[in-house]
Amino acid sequence: MKKLLSLFAFLAIAVSALTLVRAEDPPKKADPNLEQRIADLESYVNNAARGADAADAKITSKISGAGPGHNGFQMVCAALVLFMTLPGLFLFYGGLVRKKNILSVVAQCFGIAGLVTILWWAFGYSFVFGDGSGPWWGSFTKFGFLNGVDSNPNTNYSYWVSHNVFSMYQLMFAIITPALILGAIAERMKFSAVLLFVGLWMVVVYFPLAHAVWGIDGAMNGVWNAKASIKAIDFAGGTVVHMSSGWSALILCLILGPRLGFGKQNMAPHSMTMCAIGTGMLWVGWYGFNAGSAVAADGIAANAFTTTTIAAAVASFVWAMLEYIIRGKPSILGFCSGAVAGLVVITPACGFVNTTGSVIIGVLAGLVPFLACAYLKPMLKYDDALDTFGVHAVGGTLGALLTGFLATKDVNANLATNLDKIVGSTLWIEQLKAMAVTIVLSVVATVVIAYIVKAVVGLRPTEEDETQGLDLADHGEEGYHG
Amino acid sequence: MTLISQRLSLLAVALGITFSALGYETSTGRYTHHEHKTRMKKIEAIIKPFKLEEVKDALHDVGAEGMTVSEVKGFGRQKGHTEIYRGSEYTVDFLPKIKIELVLADSKVQEAVGAIIKAAKTGKIGDGKIFISNVEEAVRIRTEEKGENAV
Structure with a gap:
C-alpha cells in the first residue's frame, strides 16, 4: 500500500512540475447589434455557435457564458451517471456476490470514485480532452489540475455547457468504466491490487482511448475530426467504456484464476432483490449516460433517450423469454441481465440510430450476450464471476459493429459533416478497425499491468482471507450481522 | 429403587417435583417402566x-x-x-x-x-x-x- 501511495504522489509532483502557459489578453471587440443578439439567442435554442465563438470573431456576445437549459440538463446527466456507479453498480454487483463479500464491492466502487477523481483533476481530464498533442493522447498539461476549466464553455465540445460541468460529466464515465471490471474479478482480488491496477489502467488504457474516440483531434473521432485516421463513431462509449472494460476484465480474471471452490461450492447470488434494485438504478442513470452524451438538451439527446428506452426494454424481455422457452422459467437475473445488455449495446448507437434500429439492437442484445453467458462461459470454464465479459465485452463489441450498419444521417445531421460518404455503406469497416484497436490495447495493457501489480503488491488475498470473505479481511467490517 | 434415588426423590418432593414419576434410575440413567405407563x-x-x-x-x-x-x-x-x-x-x-x-x-x-x-x-x-x-x-x-x- 505504501508503494502505491508513493507512486501516486510521484505522479502528482511530476505533473505539477510542468508549468502552465497563460493565454494573453484578447484584442478589443465590438458590441453585438440587435440582429446579432437575436442570432445568439437562436444559436442557444438550436445548440449552435454564437457569432462570438468564431475564431476570427469581431464581436462579443451578451450571453457569453453557459446556456442555462443545456447546462442544467448536463449537470443532471452528470449526477445520473454517478448514480449508476454509486449505488447502481455496487448494488447490481453486490447482490450477485456471496454475502461475505458485499462490502468489498461497495468499497472498490467508492475507492475507484475517489482515485479516478484525483487522477482526473491532476492530469486525466487534460490527457483526454486537452487538444493539440496529437491523435492518440491529449495534452498532459493544457488543463492540468483543471486549470482554465471554469464555468465558460469549451467550444471544442459544447457552445452552451460549462467547461467544468463537461469535465465533471466526463469524469463520471471515467469512474464507472474501471468499476465495470470489478464484476469479473469479484470476491478474489485484494483491495490494494484493485487500486493499483485501476490507477495504471486509467493512464494506459482509458485516457488514451477516450482521447482517440472523443478528443476533438482524436485518431478515431470520425464525427468531429476530419483528419481522423480511423473514421469510427461511438456516441456514448461502446468502445471506450464497455469494450475496454469488458476485454480487460476477461484477461484480468484469467490471470487471477478462479475463485477458491469455483465449480464445487455454491456461489449463488446472496440477494437477487439487491441486484434488481441496482439494475433499475443503472437503467435510470443510463439516460444521463446516453442522452447526456449529446452534451445539449437537443434533438439528438431526445433521440438517444428514445432509442435507449426501447433497446433496454426489448433486450430485457428477449433475454427472459429465451430462458422461459429454454429452461421453463424466466429469471429475475435474466430480466436484469437483458436490460443491462440492451443498454450496453445501444450505448455507441443511441445518438445515431432510429427507433427501428433500436429494436433490432434490443433483440440482438437479448440474444447474443445471453448465449455468451449461458453457453460460452460454462464451455470455456473461465470464472468471470458476474459476467463483465459476457455482458460488457460481448455487448460492447456487438454494439460497436451494429452502430456501423444502423447509423443514419436522418437522426443525427453531424454524421453528414465528415462522414457523409461512408455512413450507410463502409462505416462498419471503420468500426471494425476501432474495435481491433480497442481490443488489442485493452488486452495487451491488461496483461502488462496485471503482472506489474502482481509483482508489486500481489493480486490475490491469502486463502484464509478469501475463504473468510473480503469484507472482514480487507475492510474489517461485515455487511450483515447475525 | 436405590437408596440414592429415594433420597433424591425425597429432596425432589420437597421442591414440589416428583423425580420418580420421570421413571429414571438416577444412578445409572437406565429407563424403567415399573412405576408409570x-x-x-x-x-x-x-x-x-x-x-x-x-x-x-x-x-x-x-x-x-x-x-x-x-x-x-x-x-x-x-x-x-x-x-x-x-x-x-x-x-x-x-x-x-x-x-x-x-x-x-x-x-x-x-x-x-x-x-x-x-x-x-x-x-x-x-x-x-x-x-x-x-x-x-x-x-x-x-x-x-x-x-x-x-x-
Missing part, C-alpha cells in the same frame, strides 16, 4: 410449508389444543433443487419445510395423525413424514398439572 404420545410432522394453515385447522378440529411449529430445512426422497444464474448451476440440497410438534393423549393420536395426513397430502413427492413417539411425562408450568391434564 405411558399415556401420551408426541407427534412430529414434517410438512410442506404451504400446508401449514390447513394442517393447523385440521388438528384444531380434532381437539388438539396446542402445537409447536418450526421452520426447518432438510431432504428426503424429493432431494433438493437446481438454481441457475446465467450460466452457473447450483444444487440446493436442503429444502425448506415446516415441522409441527404436538403431544396428545393416546386416545387422540390416531385421529390427529389421520387429520394431518388428510390436510397435508398432495400426492406428490415431498409431502413429508409423521413420527410418533412415547412421552414419559408432561408438566404445565403455571399450574404444575401433570400427565394428560397438562397437554
